[in-house]
Amino acid sequence: MYAKFRDGLAKLGVDPDEVMKTWKYVGGNRDSHKNYFETWTKKTKKDPPPYAPECVCGHEIKTNCYISNDVEILVVGSCCIKRFMEHKTRTCSDCNAPHKNRKYNLCNECKQKMKEKEKEEKKPKCSDCGKSHQNRKNNLCWRCRDGVCRATRR
Structure with missing residues (x-):
């Protein structure tokens, strides 16, 4: 054969x-x-x-x-x-490791990284420095709001 x-x-x-x-x-x-x-x-x-x-x-x-x-x-x-x-x-499209996932063509490690990246992208970003924040009242991180953010050099 x-x-x-x-x-x-x-x-x-x-x-x-x-x-x-x-x-x-x-x-x-x-x-x-x-x-x-x-x-x-x-x-x-x-x-x-x-x-x-x-x-x-x-x-x-x-x-x-x-x-x-x-x-x-x-x-x-x-x-x-x-x-x-x-x-x-089946092999991961990112690292070529074998996997058994049916929904994503990614191994478990790469799938976890992708989900973490998607979760981070969904978080609101500060309008001054661009860092993610959890401030619901305005679109500034707490450091920019208090005037101590290193990214904006205030």
């Missing part, structure tokens, strides 16, 4: 060693594979390749799984992904 997979990639003009090391799984056309492909394409804006009835190795497949190097997308069977690919699961 390994020889057939390598030969199939070579017929497509793709280096098999490069595929196994640098390409990664990016979803598929059905079920959870489709969900991950849609999550992955939010960032890359790629269209899915047309349906292929057989894998690169020549094996008949029902569910198309996709692998990509961020430029090209190839259709392979899940059997070949499980056997030959280094990046065979």
Whole structure:
């Protein structure tokens, strides 16, 4: 099977060693594979390749799984992904760590950083120095209001 997979990639003009090391799984056309492909394409804006009835190795497949190097997308069977690919699961779009999150294409650490950043962006900012504050009466942080803010050099 390994020889057939390598030969199939070579017929497509793709280096098999490069595929196994640098390409990664990016979803598929059905079920959870489709969900991950849609999550992955939010960032890359790629269209899915047309349906292929057989894998690169020549094996008949029902569910198309996709692998990509961020430029090209190839259709392979899940059997070949499980056997030959280094990046065979969902990987974080920021740090390439494996994860199992379905809503975001981020590992737990990167997802937590993103949520903290969003939370910080929602806080009101001081109209003088731009720092976040919790003053509900006016749009100044307590230091600018009291005239001691270092950012505005008062």
